[in-house]
Amino acid sequence: MxxxxxxxxxxxxxxxxxxxxxxxxxxxxxxxxxxxxxRNGDTIGLTDRSGTRLNGQPDQFFVAPSEQEGQA
Known part of the structure; x- marks a missing residue:
């Protein structure tokens, strides 16, 4: 993504x-x-400080299947 x-x-x-x-x-x-x-709330920005480079590879991001949409 x-x-x-x-x-x-x-x-x-x-x-x-x-x-x-x-x-x-x-x-x-x-x-x-x-x-x-x-599990523990550790957080990192989605991007680096420039706001343009993802902290992760684009192919590693995904939308949960619809049956998981209602789960917390």
Whole structure:
């Protein structure tokens, strides 16, 4: 997924993950896109400081299947 695709999916309230379902991409109250490790809350920015390079390979990001959409 591209950076724009990831942001659009998060904004559309889809569950976007990085690498595996344990990492979720969110947008916080300040409008920052973050990757959160769900088990302990560790967080990293979706991009580097320039805001253009993903912290992860584009092919590692995915939208959760629809049956997982309603799960927390």
């Amino acid at each position: 591209t950076l724009q695709e990831i942001k659009a999916a998060v904004d559309a309230r889809h569950r976007v993950h990085w690498a595996n379902p344990g990492y979720r991409v969110i947008c916080d109250r300040l409008g920052q896109y973050l990757i959160v490790f769900i």
